[in-house]
Amino acid sequence: MGGMSDVRLQLMAKELEAGQQAQVFNAPAGLGRWGLMLHRWHTRRALLQLDDNQLRDIGLSWEQAREEGSKPFWRD
Template identity: 60%
Template structure:
């Protein structure tokens, strides 16, 4: 290989690594597994929001949420972030 090809491969691998890092940040931001597609993400949101509405006062304290915050998040439609 010539030097130009080596530079291209290095830059391409850095771009791939940066893209994976961005995808991981997005997954953490939405608090869902990164392997989920759109419908899987909707399903995940629906069930986790339903579960949030069923938490006791002690469990909400452990999570660090008030009843009002949990209710506001739990009543959001599944398609909203």
């Protein structure tokens, strides 16, 4: 079963609350510039499609998901 454990999610939530910059999902290694942009586009679009329960599972509020998902794919 792929996914993140509850313990890992709790630790990440604490890092976010503490104001630390947590890099949760890294793009696959070896992507070029266009591959990275495509990866961002897909993942941000998927983030906007999550429901409240799924967002709670990954420790994000709807506002946080909307903010990240609304970024243009060329922005980090």
